[in-house]
Amino acid sequence: MNRTDHNGALRIEDEGRQVELVGWVSKKRNFGAMNFIDLRDRYGIVQLVFDEGFNERLKDVRQEYVLNVKGTVRERKDKNPNLLTGDIEIIVEDFDVINPAKVTPLIIADETDALEDTRMKYRYLDLRRPIMQEKLMMRHAITKSMRDFLDHHDFVEIETPALGRSTPEGARDFLVPSRMKPGSFYALPQSPQLYKQLLMIAGFERYYQFARCFRDEDLRADRQTDFTQVDIETSFLDENQILSMTEEMLKKLMKDVKGIDIPTPFLRMSWEDAMNEYGIDKPDNRFGMKLQDLSEIFKNTEFVPFRKALDEGGVIKGIVVEDFAPSNKEIKKLTADAKKNGASGLVVLKMQDGKLNGSAVKSLSEKEIDDLISTLNLTDGSSVLIVSDEWLKACTALGALRNDMGAAKGLKKKDEFSFLWVVDFPMFEWSETENRWVSQHHPFTMPKREDIPLLDTDPGKVKTNAYDCVLNGYELGGGSMRIYENDLQEKIFEILGLSEEQIRNKFGFFIDAFQYGTPPHGGLAFGLDRIAMILSGSDSLRDIIAFPKNAAGRDPMSDAPNTVDDIQLDELDLAVNVSADQRKQLKAIEEGKVLITLPDGKETEVSLQEIADWKAAQV
């Protein structure tokens, strides 16, 4: 076997060449006495022509057979403009079946109607579909583009531990029982955050890693048990330098992978503006429909919901949806959605024949209606959706409606790529449940220099040097400048209400490290899977992961996770499927007792020794 060419690479210039090809039978058909086969490899498809002398040998050849073919390239009479190789075909002189194939449970073509479960069970066939190969090859092109950029800019790739320490912070850890220290566990990393900061303390200055990260959370289309993070950290650069360099990386990425020039610098939007105008911290600004503040218009309103919101210090905000006249049923659905997103209600007003309609109209004054129409420039056929509530609640609820309406009206164009930064996130959020300030990002995030005095007076107003990179309404990644001064760090812990002991337990060795000459540093991390999903125009993460898990965390192909042998559990001193009752029983056994339930339903402990004595006496 001595393959001379890739099938998809042959062109009219190759006419007359003797070639030897390999690949899979994509299609087989006959036309008169002749047989035609489309032979597929990773590079594409080429048409083979067999004269009738081959008929007998071709009889058994089916789709997905692996062939080795010798022949000559010739110009095609009936050219196929849809195929890159459509100008030519191969006159076959000889061929071999390298390997036969059973009938495949799904058709190997870009379009498929196979169920998700079938696709996952026979993933090796699903991945044989050219569209899936292209997606995974694009994923590789993405990593290569980013790596090349980072290598060129002096970043060092450093692998951080896959088996680390479990910390109670953040999402749920995946645990790995230790055999050498039974009863103890490693945790799979949720992110290399601590390690990358330690690498800055170690003086590496510029670090990156394509790091596999793990979170044991419930899964859905855009979440998997594990994901790949493009993890970056730098020393001695300020926020602006980091953002600019990152923009260059993404500009190169879009050029390399999509052939698109994106403008830099990206729009930088404060978190407050993002919430105010888009009602979300990851605005999709491919379309307008911005949130507008209507509080001024209704400052004297007697409409009860509006009045209440304003009296309680809230706001009245709205979005205008053009060419949209929702039915009562649709209004009901919109209202339910608004409530689901935290609003106490929704007012929908429709502009028809130069007049505003809607159940709330009767409660509004003439002037309010006129002001609304003129301020929002309402024209016939458009509607306005209004929420009155606390600022954050009103923004969030309207932002969700805005996103839904944008999707419904086809305003989210897949071939448009709008990058922006959201910056100046708040340092703290007030936790009602814990009755204390908690970090919005993490406690090592640097507060903005000019806001440091506010730490003592009004922590809720303190903004940070944190930043999120947003593309088309998705958070691609984010990061922050980190605190590197001990005094400041201690003040933050104080505001978070952490005791010395809690600090030690939660952050112990990490805090120690900061005392030995820590450089100013900051960084960010991108979700590689999400980038690949968006750039490849996929709807699910499962399309850009070779062997993904389903929503139950299962791999239908290998049937992982599975039960394991007792000997494996013995080596780890583990017991599985232990209920709370059994756990209590285990504890009792450890103390030489057993828990029993008396006939009257009461639970009591009996010593094993006592039982043994009683039994012995019986004999």
Place this chain on the structure above:
Amino acid sequence: MNRTDHNGALRIEDEGRQVELVGWVSKKRNFGAMNFIDLRDRYGIVQLVFDEGFNERLKDVRQEYVLNVKGTVRERKDKNPNLLTGDIEIIVEDFDVINPAKVTPLIIADETDALEDTRMKYRYLDLRRPIMQEKLMMRHAITKSMRDFLDHHDFVEIETPALGRSTPEGARDFLVPSRMKPGSFYALPQSPQLYKQLLMIAGFERYYQFARCFRDEDLRADRQTDFTQVDIETSFLDENQILSMTEEMLKKLMKDVKGIDIPTPFLRMSWEDAMNEYGIDKPDNRFGMKLQDLSEIFKNTEFVPFRKALDEGGVIKGIVVEDFAPSNKEIKKLTADAKKNGASGLVVLKMQDGKLNGSAVKSLSEKEIDDLISTLNLTDGSSVLIVSDEWLKACTALGALRNDMGAAKGLKKKDEFSFLWVVDFPMFEWSETENRWVSQHHPFTMPKREDIPLLDTDPGKVKTNAYDCVLNGYELGGGSMRIYENDLQEKIFEILGLSEEQIRNKFGFFIDAFQYGTPPHGGLAFGLDRIAMILSGSDSLRDIIAFPKNAAGRDPMSDAPNTVDDIQLDELDLAVNVSADQRKQLKAIEEGKVLITLPDGKETEVSLQEIADWKAAQV
């Protein structure tokens, strides 16, 4: 802060330039009224000169303080040829302390006498030592060189699952309990072997991955809980094409990273020759001292150990060590080593004053002695070490001695790099314990075409298309061509004595995949950590891993593994530290009984109901 240059990059050409530098205080000393500081960053060290005006402000500045410095480059009077920046120094005009540092528990310099445990506990300081930074940067250079080669040759990098299925084959799995399916476990991958073969079935043709792999085995200097594998698989290439391409990759690697041209093609040595001449399947051929077969010389011997070996079908083999006259104590040690490596004994003969000495000499004939001297060309001062045993045992024991002697005599030069392939490994080994043939590599390894008839008649003689890449006595990596035909695969399973059911349990979905058009394929995998260790001249894997584990599998810095909260165990329905006895007890209780030990030591079961009744009656 606006850094203009990297410290290590300044040269005489920069004289007169105004620069702004950042970095760590590596050394501080005063000379008369002047102060000198060596300022270190990732790129190197530069000397700063402070005039006496700075004395007061410099008073508190200690080693590892982080400084920001403005000054002018000037030529040095007392040049330092050991420093790349040794021709110049910086006259400081102003400086700031960016961050102070406590006294470090280890000195930040290439040479260290800090204990391994201290180095690991303060790993971020250990990594600040320039020599450690260089090692990790070399590791990155290695990955970059290999990636660039693979990208250039059309390989697609594809990530395979980190959470897979546990299989009873091979080494011990690290397990990850599943929360969504309690009682079940994922396994961390020991290698992506099955996945990469599935990717060939999926038609990717050329795959690679820098894959994190996990084996829960006891640790030592050259083993960690996890390691990084450069994993490669190809379709439609034969063994020779794969080896040639790999050689080109390694040639580029050596050029890129070490600046060395290594000759290709590499020596290809059959497994049999490797064992015969070097007594090991990963020969270090930087030095000679080859194993020589002495069986012919001693074919009529009456020396009992030799006679016995030959009569039992074994061999007599020896190595000549020049300039080596071991004392009786040394001979005792050598003999113990030989026995530890499986030999039944060792004969040591020393050539002195033209005569052979040694306790065995008196049992050898004049002719045997003369033949030995002339065949081995023995000269004064050299010794010959002889083992008589079964072929494999004799080779293995002598091979180990050869390696020890090579090291002891300084023949393993660190700056010499000798690559070779060991090929034609046996397909099967006979397992005495299981009384059946077992795979030497894995059951999917392709037997050599010409040996296929031997499968029926003499399986032990069947050689495979498997290959190991050896550098300086280390196995850098290895792989094989894989079986892609169902008939052949079934025959192999038959020889291995596997039933249909066992095949299904062990290899299930993988076997199914092979029926849908599998291309001929093969590949290999390299141990990245080991490559980095050898090329950086390190003695331990811990030197080329940023945050390694110690021999107890612990990270002394973060103190992983650690105990976890009960709530985490509850979510997984797990109980820890459960002994085999407790497990039995739990099982009994589940069945409504309890196991007790009677006073006479007998074990018996008592029903919980019975105990409850007895207890109730007591009240």
